Amino acid sequence: MEYVEVEQKFEVPNREQLVRRLAELGASSSTPVRQIDTYYNAPHRDFLKPEVISEWLRLRDQAGNASVNYKRWLPDGAPVKTHCDEYESSVSDLGALRRMLAALNFTPVVVVNKIRQEWRLGDVVVAIDKVEGLGSYVEFEFDGNANSVQEALDWLAKFIANLGIPLGEPLNIGYPHLLLGREH
Numbered sequence: 001m002e003y004v005e006v007e008q009k010f011e012v013p014n015r016e017q018l019v020r021r022l023a024e025l026g027a028s029s030s031t032p033v034r035q036i037d038t039y040y041n042a043p044h045r046d047f048l049k050p051e052v053i054s055e056w057l058r059l060r061d062q063a064g065n066a067s068v069n070y071k072r073w074l075p076d077g078a079p080v081k082t083h084c085d086e087y088e089s090s091v092s093d094l095g096a097l098r099r100m101l102a103a104l105n106f107t108p109v110v111v112v113n114k115i116r117q118e119w120r121l122g123d124v125v126v127a128i129d130k131v132e133g134l135g136s137y138v139e140f141e142f143d144g145n146a147n148s149v150q151e152a153l154d155w156l157a158k159f160i161a162n163l164g165i166p167l168g169e170p171l172n173i174g175y176p177h178l179l180l181g182r183e184h
Contacts, residue, residue, distance in 0.1 A: 005071070005086045006152035007141040008160065011168030015128060015136045019119075021165050027121035036061045037112040038098075039176045043105035052079050053182060056174070057106065059097060066094035080172045083149045112175045124159050131175050138167065 012018055022029070040057045041047050047055050055072040069088040073081035091097050113132040118125055123144025129137045140160055146152040160167070173182070 009171040012136040027119040032117040066091040
């Protein structure tokens, strides 16, 4: 499952309760960081055209460190996506990459500004986000070895159930979708 991301996302009704539970379980945490993500549309293929957006190109600025990322959600054409192909690389000059994308007619669509704190417990990375204009969310990402997407999803479901804390409904879309009002 090289370059495949399997994650589950939820709104967080009580962030402090989630943080306490992760600490009780012995999860290690990172320092919170601000991530400013700019999402782009491509000139050769309109990422926004399908009813269900299935791909994004993103530039991230995180405390002076930058990256470029492309995600394509799968299964292709399905209204509910379970995983994605993901390709990411660091960028040494974010301004030059922005100018390059503009010269190639890639257009910025939406900016997601968030504070993220990551926790790790075994094969799961838990990212707790405070998203400007949206609220608090949590992403559970499987970061282990699995033989299939379903095996990774089952692992995440068990992990989430073992937390024993209430979460909001599962979200099968990203923050850009929410900010653009593209809930479908």
